[in-house]
Amino acid sequence: MTTIIQMKDVNKWFGDFQVLKDINLEVGEKQKIVVCGPSGSGKSTLIRCINRLEEHQKGQIIVDGNELSEKTKDIEKIRAEVGMVFQQFNLFPHLSILDNCTLAPIWVKKTPKKKAEELAMKQLEQVQIADQAAKFPGQLSGGQQQRAALARALCMEPKIMLFDEPTSALDPEMIKEVLDAMVNLAKAGMTMIVVTHEMGFAKEVADEVVFMDEGMIVERAKTKDFFANPKNERTKLFLSQIL
């Protein structure tokens, strides 16, 4: 299996506060990894470092053969290959759903408008909101917005998808529709790193689960082992609280 993301001794501070402590993580192509842990443990910061929405201060992050650092030119090119779905959807409220999906392909990848629209409709079809394409984000429900955000990220045809608590801002009855879309994506063979508290999703989809606490990776294990016999005390405690 080829490694697509490699993090070596990554450290990050917000002022005096150290958010990430010596993170070592390797993700292979087509691997699906779920990152969990108590809030404030640095999970979101970890995946935001992968597309450099946050800058790490020490260590090495290599994404698809490119090292991320201040010297990295064309960080946009790397970001275009790494899709991201956010907790708050972050759709562009001034554009229709279709325009949300075609904006980046047209202006970043220089796809012809017509082709971009075809692709966008295909992706919207995949997440079952093709009929909402002409509407504005404000007119959609939370679950629909999150699926639109997923479609928007996929329109860039990324190699890696990052999910930052994609269901945390949703009402319970909408969580399933988003998770279903993510499961379909996983089955299609996407490389995924998912920060989530949805353990059901983790059991169904993830190859491996990473447990983080206080900025450190406490435990990393195959999904089955992780839930069946967690090794670390903190992991056990966390799992007993969440399951």
Added chain:
Amino acid sequence: MININILKPNRDNFKVYLYIGALLIFLSIFDVFLRSFFNLNFASFLPDFVNFLLPLLLGLAGLQMIRLEYSGVKTVDIINKSVNNNIFNAGLTLLIIFITLLALPPSLNWMIFDANISGDSKEACSSIEGACWTYIKIWFRRFMYGMYPNEFHWRINLAFIILISFAFVGFFAKGKYKNYLTFYYAIAYPIIAFLIIYFLISGGSFGLEWVETNAWGGLSLTFIVSFFGLIFCFPLGMILALGRRSELPVIRYISIGYIEFWRGVPLITVLFMSSVMFPMFLPADAFVDKLVRVIVAIILFEAAYVAEVIRGGLQALPRGQYDAAKSLGMGYWKMQIFVILPQALKLVIPGIANTFLALVKDTPLIFVVGLSEVVGMLQMAKTNPKWLGYAMEGYIFASILFWVICYAMSRYSQHLELKYKTDR
């Protein structure tokens, strides 16, 4: 059995309260109406003090009688809720109605019935008590065109007609031409406007006689100054706003310095310096037209205000919008142009409209450098020895002009707000 307690209306007999109350209110307003319009006082037999307060007392009693929550009559409910919810507001409502009624006849008399507009010289106004609109009529061309020679006024008219028709190009653009509209309005249109004004109003070529900018004036100058002020201070303000939020310290500090400097000085000094001090720094043979200097000064000044308004909009956007744009691979400019600015500008339409209105109303200040737009011409006409004593008419005329212009701009900004509203 009907139980009427004036101070405590109740629902059971509401009809009775309503009729008596309405009658009392009618009497009170009718009394003031008669006093104001026909100088009649049907209660003059009462002692002076009571007579004077009678309408107020009647009105308050009437409003008291109809003040009941959920009366069931829609109009009464609206009145009660909005102007009659307690005795203090009822009193204020009545006073406002009374003052309007009392002020109406004298102002109508002055403005219309006793006024003169048909005359063609000052003598027509000598015998009348009302407004002398003849004065406005005779000076009209000066108020519109300043000291621009009478025989060339068609050039200004034609220039403005062309400018306005070019502004409407956007309505007719269809299909793929729509993509070029932003370019057209942001870059091409200002250049076209400048060329038209330069060749047509300024003249000096194509057989048109040269008219120097000192002679320009009146409302047309107001338009020219406001027009260039508006279209250039906006992009400059936008760049400054982005600059102030830039991560590059040099750009950020230059922007902050610029904004704080221009916001700190009064416009009148800026205009004065542009006209008096600036030429001293130029080489002896260099010459920049006074009007151009003034317009540039206004643009630089107002851009600082526009920048701060736009910065307010930029700061109102959640960080998630930046994250999303970046995560899709957009660079700084693509992110600003397609994601951030469209949303931020939409948010600040009211603030921008505010700044633009202030700009239009600041244009009279250019009189300090000897340019006379419409208010400046008014000052000139007012102090003309032949036409002393008609300042009031002039200022009313100017107020109406400015009000119409500003109100139109205000309505347009509201239209834009609605047009770009996508959250519902």
